[in-house]
Amino acid sequence: MKNRIVSRPSSVFWILLVLSVILAGALSLLAGPMDHPPEWVIMRLRLPRLLLALLAGSALSISGSVLQSLLRNDLATPYTLGISAGAGLVAGSVIVSGLIVPVIGLVAAGTAGALLAVVLVYALAYRSRRGDYGPTLLLAGITMNLVGASILLLFEYFSDASRIMEIVRWMMGDMAVIGWGKPLFLMPPVILGIAVALTRTGVLNQISQGDDIAHTRGVSVNWERNLLLAVAALLAGSTVGVVGPVGFVGLMVPHIMRRFVGSDYRYLVPASALGGMLLVILADSLSRVIISPAELPIGIVMSLIGGPFFLVLLLRGGRRKQEDNPG
């Protein structure tokens, strides 16, 4: 038998990951204020909510890992390019305006806002200089983020109290559902986005090496980059439109998964999808039991638990990296 020159993630890892998602899903159906919830609570509240968590988790973390390849930066997230800000601004203004919009409107608003933000940021960075525009792209994205957030705050400032409550809840991450509307409308864009991302993992690997190298391997770099940016915007935008700008998932999940499967996007993208599902289900379940019978917003739970956890990982990882480096 030949020695393997590259290690692949073992099948045990994949099985454990899938089992954890299933187990967490089962737990989340039981998590809540009632010991023996009636069937309609499960069928009309918790099951659709579980589906929403699966979609949101996989969409946000895949969006993050795609952007990390395109920007060649492990710290890129849907926030870095202003995708979340664009989605938040458009979807948020729809909510502030007080129009009664169906869920599909929020999905569309979020996606449109996200795409608009990407196009704007990209056009700005592209015009500014030729060649490697990674750093410019990041700066334009961060600016977009700040401006978007401020405009949304401005709208809030001028709207009346009841609207403010609604938008604040949404901005903190709102997973509450009644019936199947939200998850079912979110499903098509998310599934489409995931499908495209999964077929482009080889291309993501090439682009992560540098545009010149990707080009000489036969990748149409510009076309693929535009397609993948649109996919990242579709995934994060539609999700933010429905559940609000939930942070940390797109950053934390790919980062943790890199430790298990390495940086090969053929493994990282599917692992991030599963890891994102797991994280959002767990955070959502927690948000329902911490101060039961009331709920905490998932965005706050995610940041309060995820933040410190992530910092510990970073500090430990930093030490290990130094040991690995001979210089």
Add this chain to the structure above:
Amino acid sequence: MSALSIINLNAGYGNNLVLSDISLSIVPGEICGLIGPNGVGKSTLLRSILQIGVDYSGEISICGSRLSSLSGNQKARMVSYLPQNFNPQSRLTVAQTVLLGRHPYRSGWALDSEDDLEIAEKCMLETDTWDLRNRVFSNLSGGEKRLVLLASALAQEPELLLLDEPGSSLDFRHQLNMWLLLKKLSGRGIAVLVSTHEVALSGRYLDSVLVLSDGRSRAFGSPSDVFTTEILSEVFNVNLLVSHDTANRSWVIVPEMEQ
């Protein structure tokens, strides 16, 4: 049939013309050097062959096929490239990085085949990077990164290999090994076009040299024809002393003492 043929190439970026009226032909197994001062257009010449962001007119053919008639994938199976720009922060391992060179030979989702693994192993052994195979790319030294990328370029199994200053940031041993490796590859029939500033060292290994000056071809021929005090001093705009030891096939090139 020539591996690379360039006829009357004018190339540049937008309105900024960098190269004019360059013609060049390289046969399989030939190592051709590109020599010239910084910014003279050596990289631009390589990049117009690869069609990376350069506007050009003129005719470029690879192995008898015109560039415009080839798809990106077809080209990727014939030509590979060791660039100066790459992502030094890549977190892939060395073995994974080398395997990425197999991309033009597979479709979409494919995992690495036994063939891919064997070819990658061979390329790593040849480039002296086998012992690095489990290291993370971003943790390597600059010279090691060059060698790993060369291994991945070889994994593309090219007919024509383009290298943009491959020896920069390599130590003596690795520089020498790089040239010996190029010699070995040319022995297999691979045509090599390499831009370099190691003029003296390259003289021993190059079959032909194109000297560029002000975006034009200043001289073309074998190293013994071209590496002369007159040509090199003029092109680099420095008074150089060039001495050629024909017995050892080696050159010594030093600047004259300042007055």
